[in-house]
Each structure stands twice: as structure tokens, then as C-alpha cells.
Amino acid sequence: MHRTKNLARSLAGVMLVITAVGTGFVGEVRGEDKTALQERIIKAWRQREQDVTSASFRFTQKIVWPAGSVRIPRQAAFENPQRERFPAEDTEFQVRCEYCFDGVSHRFREAGTWPQPAGQKPKKRDSLNTFDGEVAMSLWQPTSKRKFPQGTIYKEADSPIKSNLEIEPLNQIYRLLHSSFRLFDAKGFVIASHAIEQNGVSCVLLVEKNGAGNRIRRMLWADPARNFHIVRFVLKYNDGGFHRTVDFEYNEDDTYGWVPSGWKIVRKDQEGRVILRIDAKITAYELNPQISADNFRIDFPQGTHVQDLRNDKRYVQE
Structure with missing residues (x-):
């Protein structure tokens, strides 16, 4: 069974329901053994993955580069050696996105206008x-400077976009424990708090013990009142490096319970300055649809300049 909805319901009413219902859940988890509670959380996440084996989402993103931000700060050494900066005022733009998955297969499209450095x-x-x-x-459509489509076939038998910043929030909800996505290692996290407040909701806080050899630390806030859906995700570099926060928003579906309605991402640099803000809103979704396998491969259009990394060949699609 699948269900399609346009998300127009106000989140304000939902938050009131959560606040009213959540008290009983808080009392229940506060006295629960941490090991048993963590097992219950993992069980809820695995059940969600089993209940939703395929999905399709459309969403918009409002992306803001704060005034004077360095373009591509993490990759500055090789992608932005001149440390080019955006204009002296906030740079805002809109992006339209489509994402679907079926098992490990997935497809992601984004279209919009991207800002460039000042001038x-x-x-x-x-x-x-x-x-x-x-x-x-991957396939990139022609641009004003590049008059032909550009395609890539990747060498690794894996997806380079599964942890893409724009779609990772959806994968964290529906593919968090999936072995192919490797987003969460249940054995690598411990419960740090039974009841920590987040946006007026009492949550369970899970903290990573030894992320990437102690280089990073990830934290998850799970809401017992919404079947342990993640309401906040934080990634920190222990050397004082970059910091990313994702806050999730949900609406209630008559068939599938809580489903995402959007999320907000904030990235900060080593000095704690905001360098990126993303406000995503889901405009339509479909859970457990039938998706043709053809959706998960690209037939390059004629004239596409293709780079096949499997055999290091380049050619123009005829």
C-alpha cells in the first residue's frame, strides 16, 4: 500500500499534541535500563526500515551563504585555492529536489541557480x-559555458551520493541502520541522557563513543513520543573543526505515523561562525510506491561527454 500527500498541515498543532502526549513517554523511559532502552530504539528504527522499503520525495531547499563566507571552505586547498568569498551580504537561492529509493537503489535530482563568488x-x-x-x-545538463551534457560512470560499486548533505536527512530517517548506507553503528553509540529537552520535547540523547578514530563526534536526539524518530542530529569535529546541526520536522500520516515535513541544516566553521544554512520543505511524498528499475540508471542523451571511471575511458554518447 502506498499513500501520496501534499504537506500543507500546520506543524504548530502537531507540536501541541506532542507536548501533551510526550509526558507519559518521558516517565516511561526515565526509569528504563539504558541497554534495554537502546535496544528498543534500535528495534523501532529497524521496524521503520522494514515498513518503508521504497519512497519518493519532492522538496525545496532555501540555501543561504552568510555574508562574506568562504566558497567551499572544507575543500579550499584544491577547489578554492584563492579562498574566494561570497558577496558582503547574505546570498540566498532556491533549489528544487527529487529523491527516491527502493532498497539500496536510489535517484537524486536537483535543479536551481547556484551563487558564485563576489563579482x-x-x-x-x-x-x-x-x-x-x-x-x-551522474548527468549534468548543459550550462551557459558548457554547451553539452556531461556524464560520469563511477568506478566503485557504491553510491557517491548516499551521504549527500541534501538527502542525508531522509536517509537518516528511513535508512539509518541499512548496511549499504552505513550511517549509524548501533554498537558505537551510548545513551547519554534519558530525557533531554529539544524544542520543548523530551528526548533520548545518543552519543557516539569513538567516531572516525576520535576525530568526530555524532549525537542523535530521539523522541519517544514519535516512535523514536530523530529530531536533531549533530556532528562535531573534536579538533575544534566544522560543526553541523540538523533539526527535523514531522507531520502525522494516517497510515505510516510520523513522516518528515522538512529539516533545517546549519554548518559552522572552526570559530563557530555560521557558514551555511539550509531550510528544506517537503512538498510531496509517496511511501512504498512501485518504482521501475529504469529510474535508477541513466541513459545518457546523444552528445553527452561521458567519463567512465571503471576503465578510465572518455567518449561522446552517440
Whole structure:
């Protein structure tokens, strides 16, 4: 069974319900053994993954680069060696996104106008990325400077976009424990608090014990009143490096319970300055639809300049 909805319901009413109902759950988990509670949380996440084996989402993103931000700060050494900066005022733009998955296969498309460093005109971008369980591919539509489509077939039998910043929140909800996504190791986290407040909701806080050899630390806030859905995710670099926070929003579905309605992402630099803000809103969704396998491969259009990394070949699609 599948269900399609346009999300227009006000979240304010939902939050009132959560606040009223959540008290009983808080009392229940506060006295619960941490090991038993963590097992119950993991069980709820695994059940959600089993209940939703395929899904399709459409969402918009409002992306803001704060005034004077460094363009691509993490990769500055090789992608932005001049440390180019955005204009002296906040740079805001909108992106339209489509994401669907079926098992390990997934497809992600985003289209919009991307800002450029100060003094340069914004660039339009329309990209498609797919993974069919064996082969990952990408397609970039022509731009004002590049008059032809550009495609890539990746070498690794894995998806390079599964942890993409734009779609990771959806994967954290529906594919958090999936072995192919490797987003969460249940054995690597411990419960730090039975009841910590987040946006007026009492949550269970799970903290990573030894992330990436103690280089990073990830934290998850799970809401007992919403079947342990994640309401906040935080990633910190222990050396004082970059910091990312994701706050999730939900609406209630008549069939599937709580489903995401959007999320907010904030990234900060080593000095704690905000360098990126993303406000995503889901406009339509479908859970457990039938998705053709053809959706997870790309047929490159004629004239596409293709780079096949499996054999290090380049060619133009005929």
C-alpha cells in the first residue's frame, strides 16, 4: 500500500499534541535500563526500515551563504585555492529536489541557480545522480559555458551520493541502520541522557563513543513520543573543526505515523561562525510506491561527454 500527500498541515498543532502526549513517554523511559532502552530504539528504527522499503520525495531547499563566507571552505586547498568569498551580504537561492529509493537503489535530482563568488554571475545547475545497487552514474545538463551534457560512470560499486548533505536527512530517517548506507553503528553509540529537552520535547540523547578514530563526534536526539524518530542530529569535529546541526520536522500520516515535513541544516566553521544554512520543505511524498528499475540508471542523451571511471575511458554518447 502506498499513500501520496501534499504537506500543507500546520506543524504548530502537531507540536501541541506532542507536548501533551510526550509526558507519559518521558516517565516511561526515565526509569528504563539504558541497554534495554537502546535496544528498543534500535528495534523501532529497524521496524521503520522494514515498513518503508521504497519512497519518493519532492522538496525545496532555501540555501543561504552568510555574508562574506568562504566558497567551499572544507575543500579550499584544491577547489578554492584563492579562498574566494561570497558577496558582503547574505546570498540566498532556491533549489528544487527529487529523491527516491527502493532498497539500496536510489535517484537524486536537483535543479536551481547556484551563487558564485563576489563579482561573478550565478550559474544554473541541473544534475541527476543514480545508483542501481551495482553502478553509480551522474548527468549534468548543459550550462551557459558548457554547451553539452556531461556524464560520469563511477568506478566503485557504491553510491557517491548516499551521504549527500541534501538527502542525508531522509536517509537518516528511513535508512539509518541499512548496511549499504552505513550511517549509524548501533554498537558505537551510548545513551547519554534519558530525557533531554529539544524544542520543548523530551528526548533520548545518543552519543557516539569513538567516531572516525576520535576525530568526530555524532549525537542523535530521539523522541519517544514519535516512535523514536530523530529530531536533531549533530556532528562535531573534536579538533575544534566544522560543526553541523540538523533539526527535523514531522507531520502525522494516517497510515505510516510520523513522516518528515522538512529539516533545517546549519554548518559552522572552526570559530563557530555560521557558514551555511539550509531550510528544506517537503512538498510531496509517496511511501512504498512501485518504482521501475529504469529510474535508477541513466541513459545518457546523444552528445553527452561521458567519463567512465571503471576503465578510465572518455567518449561522446552517440
